[in-house]
Amino acid sequence: MSTTDWLKPLEHILNCPVHAVSRSIAEWNDLISNADELWLGEHSTPSPIEGQRVEKDNKTWIVISSNEYEVNLLELEGSALQATEKELISWTLQLNRGTVAEKRSAALSETERQAMKLSDWIQKQLEADEPAYSLPDHLTVGSRLFNEMIPFLLVTEQPGTQQATYADLEKLLRSFMSDDILLIPLKSQEWLIWGSMSLLRDEDSDAFEEQEEESLEESLASIGLGLHEMLASEWIGECHLAVAHPASPAKGIIETTMLLRETINLGRKFHVGRNIHLPWMLQLERLLNAIPELQRAKYLEQSLKRADLFVESEMLSTLETFFTLDCNVSETAKKLYIHRNTLLYRLDKLKQETGLDVRQFRDAVLVKIILLLYKVTKRN
Template identity: 45%
Template sequence: MVEMEHIVQKLEQTLGTSLGLKTLNEQESLWLTESMAITSRFGDRFGREESATRTNRRGESVSSNATVMVDGAYVHKELGEIWFPVNQQDPSRVLVADSNALTESEIGLVALLLASLQEAPSGAMSKNAAKVEEERRAQQLGGWLKERLQAGELLAELPDEMLIRTSLTEEMVPFLLIHESEHAPTPSYKALLRLLRSYFDGDIVLVPLLDNEWIILANQELLGGITTDDKEEASSEADQDLLSLFCMGLYELISTEWVGDFHISAIPAVNALHALPQTVGMLRETMTIGRTFQVKEHIHLSTGLHLERLVYSIPEYQRNQFLREYAAGHTDLFEDSETLSTLESFFELDCNVSETAKHLYIHRNTLLYRLDKIKQETGLDVRSFSDAVLVKITLLLYKVTKRK
């Protein structure tokens, strides 16, 4: 039925007139069945019963009392409607058009289209219908999520009547994908779903939110070893690394397939049947925080943004107050790209001088010179834990304040 509704929409766009699907009552079904039997027995064609004519809206003469217009199309004179049986074996459902709305050739084309659909292999029809239904369910979920988020109902349960529930489980890893480009077209739902399934090597749920924003829900086993067990720190770090690698591969695939700027955020596995709006909110927050503090990155994981999330939650006036009182004159230091990259690499590599020098492709003494220069200008030695914490927080506050 979903496929037929889609066909009706396409026909309306092509013919420029209103069409509809109608379920006949018992009397109407009997009338149509008799009309179809007469056509089969006598081979009736357009205008069989009487020669009296009338003119339609396009100035063409058509039979005024004809019951059968063309094979597969029937006019109900009392209702002023043309009926096209959706299924010749079941006359209870028809495609309806106004009797003055279509030319004879258009009527024949519609009847021919419906006949060809009935003759198509059942497997091909069911497969196409399943794809259309799948997209419709995804759009329905996307609409529901937007309504809950706008209403602030983050803990809302997924309604039982929403058919997409059958595709969701209690352990699914969620991703948020955003595409930004002023010139490149946004990928279509079908093309993106096909690409994602090839990468995940299995069925996933793709939910459109905005025109350039999608939620991806994947069964945990598709990610090959990624878990959410936080009992052991080593295991948690390994899971984060695996999720990061998985997102990197996904980003490379999508950005290679389509032109544009793509960003991906991800959080550990969630129960997709409960509090799904909250999951979307967390993904969006992770995306915003990640893009604020990791400007050059395209992948943002909630598990790697703990301190950034805390700084982001500080009210703006308190951020500004801290910068005025404790970092007055120091923030200019972050305007220098060399100093900024040095500090970011130094903190990222756990304040390890040797590893940072290797990462920056500079001599160890060159790095020490830069760190000494920072100490001279700020009075803070980032090789000392307490000073490093203060500089790190100042840097984060500077980033979020500058970008506000």
Template identity: 30%
Template sequence: MKEDKIKIIRVPLQEIENMVDDQNALLLLEKEDARIYLKTGHNKDLLTVEEVYEIVNTLKDLLVKNESKEDNLTEWLYRQWKSKEKYIENESSRYFNSMNWSQGWIPLIFIKQSKGSWEDGFIKLISSYLNVELFTVTISTSTMMTIVSNMELQFSKEKKDDISEFVQGIFEMLQNEWDEEVKVGVQYPAFCLQDVVDFGHQLLDDEKWVMNLWPKISFFTPWSHQLERIIAKVPREELNKYLAEYKLVDNELLKTLEVFIEESLNMSETARRLFIHRNTLQYRLDKVKQQIGLDAKKIKDAFLIKIILLLKDGLDSMHKNDNQ
């Protein structure tokens, strides 16, 4: 039996009846939406023992080739994301032609602070939780990209709530199951190779502000944290100049402002969360107004205060990293 006569084919359920009378098709696996067949060179009932061994060896060769192809694919993406080169169509097609683009692929990023290598156990945990086809690309000791099949998830750009719940679920699972804090970012489903590369660059660009605002971030999406992304592009010297005009050093006032903004400027909810009387809260807000000239109860001033708090957190983190 020649090797080129042995093929593995995937047949959707609606086409199964076409395989009923095929004497050369050997059923290997039944799935919910399809069946996997082994196509032989002649009638499956007439296979000899030697031919069965030959089929097994051919399957082994196919598995080795698939593993090699995935290695090439992840290596190619690694080069693209590290160098920021524009992808080369002819080169990339060798690795990506076999991918199913009709349903799309979802780029994810995992970010940690430690400099140790990513453990195999982490990748196995992600694979087990998601239970879909995926592959990973390790970018650095602190960053790993994962490309997840959208075939079962069926996300689209319009399903923002579903995508948010998806990435939040991954973050919360890691909090419970993994012994190190890991931040998680997601992008829209990519329906072509160019999107995979571009979305990956965007996620990697997010790493900087996520690291600077580490305690404030859990997971992020393309439509969340827009202010943080803008601030991350401002040079440090400019940030220092801006903050010099609004000096807030009292930790009690800083915490009060943070909660007040989180509660959408609601006095009662803020006082409840801080376990203080409304009069005490009013006193603190008045004190802020005296110090920096901004009234936190006014939306325009509250927005500026939000920026100040983000800048302070980011600069504090930068200074901390400089001293390490």
């Protein structure tokens, strides 16, 4: 039964106006902060729970349901409602929550049920002071999780879009990665994916046909690119994807999850606009992130006093392309569609104004650090 089906009968029984309304999480928190009376039940979680009540200015709001972005509320008008009537509504909504949860659990496939068990265990270890890094025996069904697999972390954060179900995403992944996958839901809109090592063999065969041998990291990056393009076009739009070196889920699932989360956080922090994040490409960013923010800001302030040239859009684009192409002048000029002498003129101008010549290794490292710190500081 939908919410609208029982609003009119409830309004008749209570003899007061009853509405179904939606509020953002921020608005719900404001209601709680300014409430005349408040009942949150036995739950201490920050997320809204069915049946929780807030009362203010002769109005009562009771949580019907919620997700990551908004709360659906029952809005009751009037001060004549008895406390027992409010408690009965809260109790009914709580009871309905338990019934829905039971029905959902019964509808889970065996694969999803096992994935949920893995998810619960992973979450507990990530929150623990001294986590266990190897899966317990009761979760390593058969020998599959002891085999090396390719780990990915998928994160989407798009308010207003419908969240994919486990079955939908699993089906989509199987079409790209073959049937041998392990999909584990973590937080809302966060999925841990383990793919078969056969993906690397497919990449190797393609490279062989092109007579161009790829490294392991180049193959992983290529797989990540293909997976991201498929997910972005056929699933939920733009998303963030990290991929790491192959590992055994049974032995390395916690360390790998921590690495992939850190990789996405670093990538989104230092490289806004990128959606594929690779841990071996973020070593310098990891080091800079460990430096206290105050010291980073102070160093950047001192560096930028030497010239505003660093932050000009043309120079930024030139330097980023130059570093991406391993400081190769000819390739950078081709990529930017400019004459080689034009590029040399820009680099000479930077040297004259800052004393830093990015064609020299030492200076190139300093400029790279300045650019990374500038990106983060500018957004803050």
